[in-house]
Amino acid sequence: MVKIVRGIMLLLSQLPLKVHYFFGDILSFLAMNVIKYRYDVVMVNLSRSFPDKKYKELKKIASDFYRHFGEIFAEAIWFGGSDYKRLQEQGIVTVVNPEVASECFSNSPSLTVLNSHCGNWELLGGFLGYPTKTGEGYSFGEEHIAVVYKELHNKVFDEVFRYNRAAALETVGIECEIESTKILRFSMKHKDVKKVYIYPTDQYPYGYAKKYPMGIFMNQQTDAMIGSVGIACKMSHSVVYLKMKHVSRGKYEMEFIKLADNAADHTPEEIMRKYYDVLEAEINETPHNWLWTHKRWK
Numbered sequence: 001m002v003k004i005v006r007g008i009m010l011l012l013s014q015l016p017l018k019v020h021y022f023f024g025d026i027l028s029f030l031a032m033n034v035i036k037y038r039y040d041v042v043m044v045n046l047s048r049s050f051p052d053k054k055y056k057e058l059k060k061i062a063s064d065f066y067r068h069f070g071e072i073f074a075e076a077i078w079f080g081g082s083d084y085k086r087l088q089e090q091g092i093v094t095v096v097n098p099e100v101a102s103e104c105f106s107n108s109p110s111l112t113v114l115n116s117h118c119g120n121w122e123l124l125g126g127f128l129g130y131p132t133k134t135g136e137g138y139s140f141g142e143e144h145i146a147v148v149y150k151e152l153h154n155k156v157f158d159e160v161f162r163y164n165r166a167a168a169l170e171t172v173g174i175e176c177e178i179e180s181t182k183i184l185r186f187s188m189k190h191k192d193v194k195k196v197y198i199y200p201t202d203q204y205p206y207g208y209a210k211k212y213p214m215g216i217f218m219n220q221q222t223d224a225m226i227g228s229v230g231i232a233c234k235m236s237h238s239v240v241y242l243k244m245k246h247v248s249r250g251k252y253e254m255e256f257i258k259l260a261d262n263a264a265d266h267t268p269e270e271i272m273r274k275y276y277d278v279l280e281a282e283i284n285e286t287p288h289n290w291l292w293t294h295k296r297w298k
Contacts, residue, residue: 013081017090017250020074028070032063038293042066045292049218049283064288068246075250076122084129093123093130093244093252100256101196102139104238108262110195111140112232112239114275116202117291118282119244119252124198127254140196145176147198148183148228150206180227181208187231197237199228201272202279204296212269217276218283220297229271232263239263239271241278246289 012020031037042065046058053061075092087093105111115121128142178186187197204223205211211223232239239260245253259274260266283290 009077009080013078015078017075017078017092020078021071021249024070024072024074025067026070027073028066031069032066041295042292045294045296046287048220048297050287051219061287062292065290065292068288069293071249072120072122075120079123079126082126084126087126087129088131090250091131092250093126093254095127095130095132096253096255097134098132098136098138098256099134100258101240102136104240104256104258104261105144105194105196106139108238109191109235110193110197110237112228112237112263113196113198113242113256114201114228114239114259115198115242115244116200116279116282117294118279118286118289119246119254121200121244123252124242130254140194142176144194144196145198146183146186146190146195147177148180149177149200150180150203184227184231187235191235197228197231198242201225201228201275202296203294204298212272214269214272214276218280222276222297224272224276226268226272229263229268229275232260232271233266233268234264236262236264241275243278243282244289245282246286 032039039062042062043058046053046061050058050061079087082090101111101113115124124147128138128145183197187195201224203225205225209225209227212226214222214224216222229239231237238258241257241259243253243255243257245255247253257278259278260271263271
């Protein structure tokens with residue numbers, strides 16, 4: 001079944017991106033106006049996060065979000081059949097400051113990258129091949145990448161999307177992805193090997209994860225998981241936040257924002273508080289750009 005679904009997605013991925021956007025717009029319309037997929041969750045999240053905004057403003061953000069929601073799926077399927085050459089020609093992502101990540105990687109045992117559900121996280125697998133504004137490359141390569149992910153309940157789609165997210169990686173491929181329950185063992189095993197650990201960090205604490213109160217985030221009391229920065233602190237990693245700004249349809253900008261040169265000089269809670277501060281600033285800058293269907297506050 002995985003091979004069949006993956007084969008169909010690979011065939012579809014060869015279509016031009018504008019064709020995917022056409023179907024993405026249909027999905028957006030259906031999700032918001034017909035199925036009303038988590039519409040109540042979206043409106044509650046928005047109203048609590050932006051208490052000073054009027055209902056009309058909140059509906060506009062919701063509409064922009066659902067449009068972007070369809071784009072995420074369109075871009076994800078298109079990405080699954082892409083290599084670095086195709087990504088560069090399309091220009092879907094531009095990296096603003098690769099030198100920040102390179103410097104942090106070079107000057108510490110390993111680099112911890114905290115990302116979020118802003119922009120399109122399904123495109124992260126190609127970040128080493130995206131053009132940069134400075135024209136500079138990175139001081140690390142595919143062999144250093146370790147992306148942490150949460151296993152999906154549906155085994156078929158878990159395998160399909162794992163392959164899809166790693167499509168552009170030309171030498172390492174699927175081996176770069178580490179399931180979240182295995183990351184501590186993996187990092188201990190590779191403590192003497194330089195790595196770039198990439199974590200999605202804005203979810204509500206799930207399952208086995210301990211909840212840590214982070215204070216106010218988006219006008220609400222927020223609990224967080226700190227395992228990612230806990231490992232970084234124990235192993236003296238440098239830590240950066242990976243911002244992914246949605247500039248326009250088919251255009252994103254990635255920017256590395258330094259949170260700590262040496263995580264061992266801080267507590268995990270201090271670094272995570274910095275993370276939520278920069279994430280909140282990003283959400284306020286482009287409110288439609290975050291995954292509002294998340295049940296972030298329970």
